[in-house]
Amino acid sequence: MTAMNKGKNSLSFKIRSGEQTSINSDPTFFSDKNFVIINWRDILNPKAGGAERYCYEMARRLASDGIKVTWITSGFEGAPSQEYHEGIKILRVGNVFTVYLAMIGKFIRNRKNSYILESVNAIPFLSAMLSRKNKTVMIHHLIPYSVFREKLGFLAPVAYFLQNVLNPVLYRKARVITNSESTKKELLDQGYRDVNIVKTGVDSGFYKPTIKMDYIVAPGPLRPWKNHSDILTAHSILPDNFHLFIFGAAESEGYLQLLKAKAISLGTRERVHFLGKISDDEKRKLFSISKLSFGASVKEGWGLSNMESQSFGCPVVAYDVPGVRDSVRNYVTGRLVEFGNITALASSATELLTNSSLLNQYSERSISWSRNFQWQECYRDFLNATVTYGRKLKAEAPENRFDLFARLRAR
Incomplete structure (x- = not known):
């Protein structure tokens, strides 16, 4: 569970390995310890892949450390519109095609005092325009045109445009995380400015047989x-x-x-x-x-x-x-x-x-x-690329004159 040091300016998460990651805290930022994940699928979706597995491994560790985690995603046959899984609140709306518009209401209701992880799969979520602060964007990989053509037919050029033209504009200045040097290079070549690699983990082997079969x-x-x-x-x-x-x-x-x-x-x-x-x-x-x-x-x-x-x-x-x-x-x-x-x-x-x-x-x-890729190490990388990074920006940012005006009015 979360270990919180009630110091003046610090909040620390107790990492399950026993180590601690200190996070610069500001009571006006992330005050409710909320974390919102936006992904077109969730880990319980039968078609969930590597990106969903990564989000899930990070989300369940956040939840274990006392963070309120909300995962906004699309629905699938037989799935409830809302459920809890390992401490993660999953909200489902629309399908894999309509979720990009359908999620707006749920996103607006959940974004306050939250840090946001937007997992982009070619098509951008409208959260790119609704929230530009306190956010990290995850781009697992760039999809080749041949895949778009196979999957979408005549709509392939549209998806290719969104991924390779619109996204680099929407997320050019965003904090972006990805899992490999290959993808990082592709993203930098497209014009993304702040691309960071976070490791993807693997569970340690459980079975040690004395013989391998053919x-x-x-x-x-x-x-x-x-x-x-x-x-x-x-x-x-x-x-x-x-x-x-x-x-x-x-x-x-x-x-x-x-x-x-x-x-x-x-x-x-x-x-x-x-x-x-x-x-x-x-x-x-x-x-x-x-x-x-x-x-x-x-x-x-x-x-x-x-x-x-x-x-x-x-x-x-x-x-x-x-x-x-x-x-x-x-x-x-x-x-x-x-x-x-x-x-x-x-x-x-x-x-x-x-x-x-x-x-x-x-x-x-x-x-x-x-053995160089353990999920707990990935979690530390993830915290540094999301919550720790967000608090650092908040601490270093000069006061916005509109924020100051709002505070003066409140008096």
């Missing part, structure tokens, strides 16, 4: 731009004893059936297992007994599933694309090959899988690398 994993979610089709082809080139386990929520039933049909056409259907969305416990068990993890994404913000794989000693073979090249160390914890080169994907996997000594070296280094 299993390969391909984490989801299953979306066209994750290119599981390429993974199926690469797997078909490997020796017949290796089984492929594909898991994660599918973009649609139709897309899942396309992948299953591809496995049939390759003659590998009996060695390919589509598990759907599985629990965290099942996922950890699978990582812990698998020898290798495949990735074929067009791009990632960071590649959380890569870090999860590596934390269980499961090296990654993937395409060398932004985000992935940040989370996987080429020729150290995995192999990165040219995008679209399925033959190279398969040959790199074969080299590791058929050389147990080499595979063990990669496995050990993967575990060591993943």
Whole structure:
């Protein structure tokens, strides 16, 4: 719980590791200890991804430290309009397309005395115009045009314009956080001025089996731009004893059936297992007994599933694309090959899988690398980029003449 030192100008949060982060306090700012997160999805949404996982890990730690956390997001089938999850108040309105307008009322009612984290997924929330202070913007990654085209069809140019033209104007001077050097460089090239990297964490491995099976994993979610089709082809080139386990929520039933049909056409259907969305416990068990993890994404913000794989000693073979090249160390914890080169994907996997000594070296280094990314460290980075930063600005800012006028009128 929160440990508050009733000193004159300080408020400190007790970090669960036992360390403390002191935050410059002003009773007129953030006085109710509120934190508002705006994200198009929440962690309970079946299609939640890496950005939602990051927001959730930060939000539940804020709540544990006594902060009132409100998460404004879109609704989904079967979800209540309001619920509490691990101390986080989740408010749902509209859907993934209408939430950008529908959230205005809830945002206005909750923004007072709050620090705001706006998680931007291409389309900006109107909070960009309703609140410019006491706010940090999170941009997980920039979405390629090919993904917009696949997902939105003729509306792709609109989304691309919003992400690459309008957003850099709206958030040019905003405090921006992201998870990788690759994304930071892209954002700076677009004209963002204050871009900061915050680590993404991974849970420590729970299972330490004495033997690895001839299993390969391909984490989801299953979306066209994750290119599981390429993974199926690469797997078909490997020796017949290796089984492929594909898991994660599918973009649609139709897309899942396309992948299953591809496995049939390759003659590998009996060695390919589509598990759907599985629990965290099942996922950890699978990582812990698998020898290798495949990735074929067009791009990632960071590649959380890569870090999860590596934390269980499961090296990654993937395409060398932004985000992935940040989370996987080429020729150290995995192999990165040219995008679209399925033959190279398969040959790199074969080299590791058929050389147990080499595979063990990669496995050990993967575990060591993943230990640099613990959620508690990420939380400290997050506090420094949000609440601590906001209080610093408040302490350094000269008094606004309109604020002074309002105080004089109040007298």
